[in-house]
Amino acid sequence: MSLRYLSARLAQQIDNELMSAAGAFSLDQLTELAGLACAQTLAKVYGVEKYNRVLVCCGPGNQGMSISKSLFGYKPAIYMPKVGSISRLHTQCKNMSIPTLGEDEESLRTALKSSDVILDAIFGFSFKGPNRAPFDSALSMISASGLPIVSVDIPSGWDVEAGNDAGFGLSPDVLVSLTAPKEGVRTFRGQHFLGGRFVPRTLEEKFGLNLPIYPGYEQIVDITEATRKL
Amino acid sequence: MSLRYLSARLAQQIDNELMSAAGAFSLDQLTELAGLACAQTLAKVYGVEKYNRVLVCCGPGNQGMSISKSLFGYKPAIYMPKVGSISRLHTQCKNMSIPTLGEDEESLRTALKSSDVILDAIFGFSFKGPNRAPFDSALSMISASGLPIVSVDIPSGWDVEAGNDAGFGLSPDVLVSLTAPKEGVRTFRGQHFLGGRFVPRTLEEKFGLNLPIYPGYEQIVDITEATRKL
DSSP states (O other): OOOOOBOHHHHHHHHHHHTSTTTOOOHHHHHHHHHHHHHHHHHHHSOTTTOOEEEEEEOSSSHHHHHHTTOTTSEEEEEOSSOOSOOHHHHHHHHTTOOBOOSSHHHHHHHHHTOSEEEEESOOTTOOSOOOTTHHHHHHHHHHTOOOEEEESSOTTOBTTTBTTTSOSOOOSEEEEESSOBGGGTTOOSEEEEEOTTOOHHHHHHTTOOOOOOOTTOSEEEOHHHHHOO | OOOOOBOHHHHHHHHHHHHSTTTOOOHHHHHHHHHHHHHHHHHHHSOTTTOOEEEEEEOSSSHHHHHHTTOTTSEEEEEOSSOOSOOHHHHHHHHTTOOBOOSSHHHHHHHHHTOSEEEEESOOTTOOSOOOTTHHHHHHHHHHHOOOEEEESSOTTOBTTTBTTTSOSOOOSEEEEESSOBGGGTTOOSEEEEEOTTOOHHHHHHTTOOOOOOOTTOSEEEOHHHHHOO
16 A cells, blocks of 8 residues: 555645544644644754754745744744745744845845755645746746755645646755645655644545654654655 | 743743734644643653553643644543533544543543553643532542653642642642743652743743753753752
């Protein structure tokens, strides 16, 4: 029985069920747990001594903020190609003295020079191309930096089902899928983790997810080997 | 500089500030993180092989539910001396097939015989005696069981400032204080952990908390030695 890759529709359906009256999760809860999982993934692969300065690239959602505040011991900085209204999680980051860079290209250029690793949380599984400004140049600059990249759920610029067929997506070294991996990342050949240790058995069985067993108290599980076989 | 013990008033004030517009935390977030910390404490002291069956004793709040669903690998069961309305967290526990016992004494008696360890989350820091029915007999029965007890924040029946002066409180083996230890637990001499890794430095400095450094990615830090010295 192998791990199931999710279509866009199924990924959305599982999210909806988790947050339905029956599933009973709040968005705050899921975001918090996913944030811990992503931060833990980065910490597992890129040790704090050598990779202290993390550039967390955030999209319209709140996931990047949640990860930033969970990067215990690191020096995160937040970059948003398009700064929106200040969310509660963004305020929490400010209270923790995590800086938010300007949204212009020059800020990103400077930040890339003084970062050790990229946490890519720009686009999630609902991204649909084409890749419009200012995100197009942001992705190009991040790729050109040559820094190691940890992507969340779907590498930014990839289609949730077609993957990086369009070619403008990031090429991360590490991927942390949330809840279950998506169709689009079947071809991903880097180090692959799974996070989102909150899916009830009933939901797992209903959708035949065949999730792996998380070790001990970890919020993540390494699925590199499991996905290589698929 | 030693760890500060909190009065009832100060504990409430810190909670209020965390959840104010400036602090920006939601109750869901804080409950989730505290739940992970408490579950991790139990797992650290009472290994899952020998102490698989955890009786989680819950009060009017939601903290016990949050702990129950984070007891990865264990077989938790929920006991509430007084069952209220079903919260979202309680629904999540039901979805995870965590049973909730009847609120009668016979259910508790039976459950105590088939449990390996107690997680005491009945009363928090806002408890004020006297200890009324049905909580009085529940505490007596839990004490009489002789099972090891992990208490959350304040052992149930203790006053947040006067401690167990009234004498009817539980005598836990392990305590996990949340945010910072409270005045009432100065005399506690068991194994003592601190959880609540979310207090921003500014708040810590404002109130002179002198919090210890949490190791690695842990949600808890052992403060047994630190509090012995105070």
